[in-house]
Amino acid sequence: MTxxxxxxxxxxxxxxxxxxxxxxxxxxxxRLLERLGCRVVFPREQTCCGQMFTNTGYADAGAxxxxxxxxxxxxxxxxxxxxxxxxxSVREQHATLARRTGDPALEARVRAAAPRVRELxxxxxxxxxxxxxxxxxxxxxxxxPTCHSLRMLGVGDKPxxxxxxxxxxxxxxxxxxxxxxxxxxxxxxxxxxTSIAMGADKARHARDTGAEVLVAGDNSCLAHIGGMLDRQRxxxxxxxxxxxxxxxxxxxx
Numbered sequence: 268m269t270x271x272x273x274x275x276x277x278x279x280x281x282x283x284x285x286x287x288x289x290x291x292x293x294x295x296x297x298r299l300l301e302r303l304g305c306r307v308v309f310p311r312e313q314t315c316c317g318q319m320f321t322n323t324g325y326a327d328a329g330a331x332x333x334x335x336x337x338x339x340x341x342x343x344x345x346x347x348x349x350x351x352x353x354x355x356s357v358r359e360q361h362a363t364l365a366r367r368t369g370d371p372a373l374e375a376r377v378r379a380a381a382p383r384v385r386e387l388x389x390x391x392x393x394x395x396x397x398x399x400x401x402x403x404x405x406x407x408x409x410x411x412p413t414c415h416s417l418r419m420l421g422v423g424d425k426p427x428x429x430x431x432x433x434x435x436x437x438x439x440x441x442x443x444x445x446x447x448x449x450x451x452x453x454x455x456x457x458x459x460x461t462s463i464a465m466g467a468d469k470a471r472h473a474r475d476t477g478a479e480v481l482v483a484g485d486n487s488c489l490a491h492i493g494g495m496l497d498r499q500r501x502x503x504x505x506x507x508x509x510x511x512x513x514x515x516x517x518x519x520x
Contacts, residue, residue, distance in 0.1 A: 270304025271395040277305045278340050280348035280384065283315040289486040292349040295513035296387055299402075300347065302513075303395060312339040318356035321364065323453050330364040337376050345394065346384040349509045351416025352485050354386045359419055386416055387509055388425040388484060398428045403516040405435030409478040410508075411469070411492065413485040414447050426484055426508055433511060441481075442472040450491035462491075470495035473503060484508045 277300055281293035297307050317332030336357065340346045348354050358381045365374040391397055410430060416422045430438050449465025456462075469492050473481050481496070483489050486507055493505035 271397050272300060272303040272305030275305050275345060275394075276343065277307050277390075278343040278346045279307050279309045280313060280316075280340065280346050280353070281309070282348055282350045282353040285349060285486055288490075289507070292486055292507040292509050295507065295509040296347065296349045299387075299400060299509060299513040303391075303397070303400060308343070310339040314339075316353050316356050316361075317364065318353055318360065319452065321356065321360050326364065326367060329360070330367045333361050333364050333368075333377065334373060336361070337373075337380055340384070341376065341380055344383060345390065346380075347387055347390045348384070349387050349507060350485050350487075351386045351413050351420050351422065352487060354384055354389075355415040355419035357381055357384045386420055386422060386484060387512075388416075388422055388429055389420065391429060391512075392425045399432040400429065400512050402432075402512045402514055403434040404511050404514045406480050407437040407439060407476075407478045408480045408482050408511070409439050409441040409473060409476040410444070411441055411448065411473070411481060411483040411488065412444055413483050413488045414451075416484050417445060422484075426482075429508070429512060430482065433514075434516070436511075439476045439478055441476060443468075444472075446472075448488050448492050450488050452487070463495075466491055466495045470499060470501065474499070474501050478503060480511075481505045482508055482511055 279297055285292050300307050314335055315332055316336050317329035321329035361377045361381055365377045447465060448469040449462040481503055489505040496503050
């Protein structure tokens with residue numbers, strides 16, 4: 268296949284929860300981007316983008332994460348993450364957090380940097396201009412569009428376009444796909460009964476597809492739904508979108 272990323276340097280934004288709990292996703296993202304010809308750099312100074320603080324009402328703590336994020340990723344034309352949730356935080360919340368500091372220079376840095384931070388499917392389709400990434404994944408798959416990627420970033424059908432081009436895949440629609448899975452970060456803890464009910468609905472819809480694998484672009488949502496499926500002994504795996512797109516005939520995952 269061609270190398271649509273040839274000549275591009277990409278900073279990999281792993282996100283703290285992926286780095287800590289689900290490193291397979293950022294690793295797969297790096298393999299995929301390198302296969303497409305990109306030069307991938309991992310800024311070692313990166314840490315939390317501040318979303319977990321901001322979403323739970325600790326805005327001052329969240330604001331203190333903006334400058335370190337910029338210090339780590341400023342200067343890169345392309346910053347890519349396997350998380351619509353964290354990308355949404357950078358693009359939508361950092362401007363508000365920067366204003367909170369009363370530092371106009373910080374606000375200007377956010378305005379310049381935030382648009383260059385992209386979720387993986389956005390980068391592949393909008394920047395590299397590809398939907399066929401040379402993947403092979405011979406499994407029956409259904410896709411859950413996560414709330415932040417769908418509603419905050421507006422990625423639309425980009426993940427599905429990428430999945431449809433995967434060789435050997437049997438992609439089946441997920442009933443009521445756009446409904447939230449019920450995770451929502453601390454929402455799952457503060458409103459456990461509601462979260463469980465929403466997650467149970469999502470798990471039931473996933474089971475109804477007969478798919479072997481449930482795919483999404485955020486591991487937090489996959490963990491929530493996957494926990495439901497495990498407890499129900501559904502026999503369905505949860506796999507991040509990056510891992511599917513990184514799989515090849517030699518290593519079909």
